[in-house]
Amino acid sequence: MMHKFLPAIGFSKLNKETLENLIQEIILRPDYQESAIDFEGNQFVELRYMVADNVGLVLRGIYNDKDEFILDYYYPTYLGESISSNNEVDVIKQSDKECYHVMVDELRLGVNLIFHLQNMGEYLRRNTTNGKGVKRDIRLAALSLEGKVILPLYDNEKSRIKEKMNNKKRIDLVEQAREGNEEALESLTMDEIDLYQRITRRVSREDILSVVTSFFMPYGIENDKYEIMGDILDVKTVVNHLTMEELYLLVVESNDVVLEVCINKNNLYGEPTIGRRFKGTIWLQGTVDFS
Numbered sequence: 001m002m003h004k005f006l007p008a009i010g011f012s013k014l015n016k017e018t019l020e021n022l023i024q025e026i027i028l029r030p031d032y033q034e035s036a037i038d039f040e041g042n043q044f045v046e047l048r049y050m051v052a053d054n055v056g057l058v059l060r061g062i063y064n065d066k067d068e069f070i071l072d073y074y075y076p077t078y079l080g081e082s083i084s085s086n087n088e089v090d091v092i093k094q095s096d097k098e099c100y101h102v103m104v105d106e107l108r109l110g111v112n113l114i115f116h117l118q119n120m121g122e123y124l125r126r127n128t129t130n131g132k133g134v135k136r137d138i139r140l141a142a143l144s145l146e147g148k149v150i151l152p153l154y155d156n157e158k159s160r161i162k163e164k165m166n167n168k169k170r171i172d173l174v175e176q177a178r179e180g181n182e183e184a185l186e187s188l189t190m191d192e193i194d195l196y197q198r199i200t201r202r203v204s205r206e207d208i209l210s211v212v213t214s215f216f217m218p219y220g221i222e223n224d225k226y227e228i229m230g231d232i233l234d235v236k237t238v239v240n241h242l243t244m245e246e247l248y249l250l251v252v253e254s255n256d257v258v259l260e261v262c263i264n265k266n267n268l269y270g271e272p273t274i275g276r277r278f279k280g281t282i283w284l285q286g287t288v289d290f291s
Contacts, residue, residue: 102286143283234250
């Protein structure tokens with residue numbers, strides 16, 4: 001079965017036969033291999049093959065008694081390097097396959113952040129059954145099938161700093177409100193009313209993308225898919241060495257959360273440069289430091 005996000009890593013013209021041959025080649029000569037035992041005593045094996053810097057295909061399955069690799073599933077991946085968050089995590093096993101999602105209560109976004117766990121082997125080997133009470137470094141990365149480059153809003157660094165200070169103040173108030181502080185809850189309510197009134201006035205005469213600086217919100221029915229818009233902090237171009245398709249690796253800051261996005265150059269509308277904004281739909285993946 002062709003994975004929906006294969007074009008994001010440079011396999012936009014891959015057919016079923018070529019994919020099967022590629023999978024067999026990865027089984028014979030993976031760039032990286034690891035194994036572990038899950039909490040129910042089942043074996044887990046991961047094979048990884050990279051087609052560009054931190055970009056590649058991951059195969060997960062088991063070896064049978066004849067030492068033959070039995071594929072359970074595969075997926076395209078992009079491994080991020082930037083620390084996006086330091087927070088408590090809940091790791092949740094999927095019911096249909098040997099796959100884990102991570103849920104993070106991210107106050108900066110206002111929603112529970114859910115992403116596909118990339119370093120599943122490390123999680124199983126360390127037998128980390130509960131992440132509650134322990135804050136861990138999280139590195140978020142995403143694949144995108146379509147996106148646009150949008151002009152920036154901020155005219156100067158002073159405006160950007162003011163925006164960050166306002167966001168930090170809101171997060172502090174949310175934390176206080178969760179602890180039962182009624183004054184903080186009242187302040188948040190008044191801020192929301194004021195914000196609603198200001199937005200209502202502005203959208204009547206301005207484009208919505210001039211009013212909204214960034215956003216990070218769930219997209220569709222799958223819990224690890226999001227639509228985001230944020231500032232581009234860095235841009236790198238790499239090439240899939242098998243297909244020679246060019247990919248953009250973007251570092252994006254959305255709602256104060258930094259993540260890295262891999263997108264096929266042909267699927268990004270506009271020229272990405274530092275300071276502009278990226279808007280697109282993403283499949284969110286990530287690693288958690290379980291050490």
